[in-house]
Amino acid sequence: MRLPAFDYELPGNLDEALELLNTYGPNGKILAGGTDLLVRMKQGLALPTHLISLKALPELATIRESEVGLRIGAAVRLRDILTYPTLEDRVPGFFEAVSSIGAPSIQHFSGTIGGNLCQDNRCQFYNQSSFFRKARQPCNKAGGKTCYAWEGGSDKCYSVCQSDAAPVLMAMEAEVVVRSKQGERTMPLAELYSSVGERPLTLADDEMLTEIRVPNPGPGTGTAFEKLTYRSAIDYAVLSAGALVQTEGERITRARLVIGAVSRAPLGIPTAQNILQGRPPGDEEALDEAARAAANAAEAFIANNMAQPAEYRKQMVSVMAKRALSRALSRTGMTEAT
Amino acid sequence: MKRLPLELTVNGEPYSLSVEPNRTLLQVLRDDLDLTGAKEGCGEGVCGSCTVLKDGNPVRACLTLALEAAGCHITTVEGLAEDGVLDPLQQSFIDHGAVQCGFCTSGMLMTAKGLLLRDPKPGKNEILSALSGHVCRCTGYAKIAEAVEAAADTSAKER
Structure with missing residues (x-):
């Protein structure tokens, strides 16, 4: 597959890079590893006139x-x-x-x-070759006026943020x-x-x-990330969950839960904090409650934007959420050493 | 689209080229330098058959701009044999029948080579994990993993 034409810029420091971004605006794109951008360019989903390489910016x-x-x-x-x-x-x-x-x-x-x-949001109807996409009208994300991932169409785009680093970092x-x-x-x-x-x-x-x-998570704090995929490598998350849990004495004092690959942005579950705060770490029922809250919050966002059935993903939200919370909880004793 | 100068080393040979920015490392290797060992499978970074070593580490040549490899040492499968003698890894692939249709082989070899350069004696899990970014449509994974394991044993003994 060929890349469309563009000019290549190699700034020698950050100020030069920012100057170039300022000059080219929406037509300039930052090139770092290229594993997301170059694929989208090959598929005609991104057509920048200038790529600004970060290769010479060790800072x-x-x-x-x-x-x-x-x-x-x-x-x-x-x-x-x-x-x-x-x-x-x-x-x-x-x-x-x-x-x-x-x-x-x-x-x-x-x-x-x-x-x-x-990385850009993804959808099974959008991240395709231009040949595939030409078979129908463009969707919202491709500049059109419909959404194929939402039953009956929608004026909103139901693409999904599949970053793996984002959920746990947000937590x-x-x-x-x-x-x-x-x-x-x-x-x-x-x-x-x-x-x-x-x-x-x-x-x-x-x-x-x-x-x-x-x-730094601080004493008594554990973090964990869970990712659901069909294969152990290459695949984007079908669903993911990032969690942070802090305990003090025999009580949970802080609980952050973020569900990934479910919505347009990583989905924070603030109710997890309310449910888990003050509960003892061994309270299995509390974890189930928080996981159910995550599933309830996520359900409305899950669209037919992946090859995997939406119904399966809906049912797996609470599973991923509970696994992430339990593992974070099991690690609350580990971080004190550092 | 401005053509730009590109200096890089491929299999120990220095090259001075002039390339268009939208050419990938894979296109330059195959079309300009006639090194057709690296293959284009998916062209999207999923299959691994275009893998080459960039300064000793595996990268997808199909998702690497040629210009991004400026000043780097690139090793392709053609650079593994020395003076007509196959790399122990290549010999091991032959001995173990780890080649079926052959399309994924050069990528598998390069990732395995990169692994052995970083860790001359990897465990079975490290080998499987390293190769996990590669697709063999003949599904010959077991023999490939065995071949890498045996090559690691051989080179460890030689040392």
Whole structure:
């Protein structure tokens, strides 16, 4: 498959990259690992006139320690996160999420953490060759006026955010740093996502993600990530769940649950906190309640946007949610050592 | 679309090329350098048959812009044999009958080579995990994994 024509820009520092983004606006796209963007370009889903390569920007490809946690450059390769000393012990849920992206030996040497968080939403009717798509009118996401993933059509786009890193990072209340020529802003990762299928990120055309701030979970806190796929590698998540649980004494004090691959943005389940707060860690009933709350919240969003039946995905939400919560809970004793 | 200069090393040979930005590493290797060992299967990064080593690590050549490989050392399956002697990994694939139709073989070999470069004595699970990004439509996975395991044993003994 051939790539459409474009010009290649190789900025030597971040300011140059931001200047180029400012110049080309919607026609300029950031190229990091390329494992999402180049496929969409081959399929004619993205047609930028200029690609701005991050190859010569080592400042975006480093992991730094701060007092409150890790500051991970957006262009850090997935492999470099997995091999970062002590990361698996400190934030096992994040480690699990990154391990599960793509295929171990391949995407990990190309794919970046920023690319995973900024990947476009997907849908089985949209992420297809132009030949496939030509068979019918374009959908909302392709500039048309209907949705094939929603029974009877819809004026909304029911594409789905399938980032694996996002759910657990949102559960951990990670922040992202976004830069443009005009300046810099820092916001919770949750605010990176717009919940609009056609344009899933809140980034302006001249903005780019530069850093992800992953807070240290703190004592008595566990994290976990669960991913449902048909194959162990390559597949996008059919459904996923990220969780963070904190205990103090014999009580749960904090519980964050985020369901992935279910909606246009990773779906936070704030009721999990209300249900689990104050309950003892061994309270199986409490976990079931939180998992049911997740299933109820997710149900309305699950559309026919994947090859897997929507009914199956609806039934699996509570399973994934409970597994993630239980594993995070089982790890609440582990993080104290560091 | 401006053509741009590209300097890279392929199988130890330095090349100075001029390429259009939209050409992938796979196109340059196959069409310009006549190195047709890396195959285009899906063209979307799913099948693994275009895998080559970039500075020792496996990448999908179909999803790597040629220009992104500037200054890198690329190894293709043609670069595995030295002076007409097959790499132990290649010999092991032959000995174990780990080749059926052959389309996925060069990609499997390159990922396996990358694995053995990082870890000369990988366990069975590491081998399976490394190869998990590759599709063999003949479903010959067991023999491929055995061939890699045996090659790891051989090269460990030689050392």
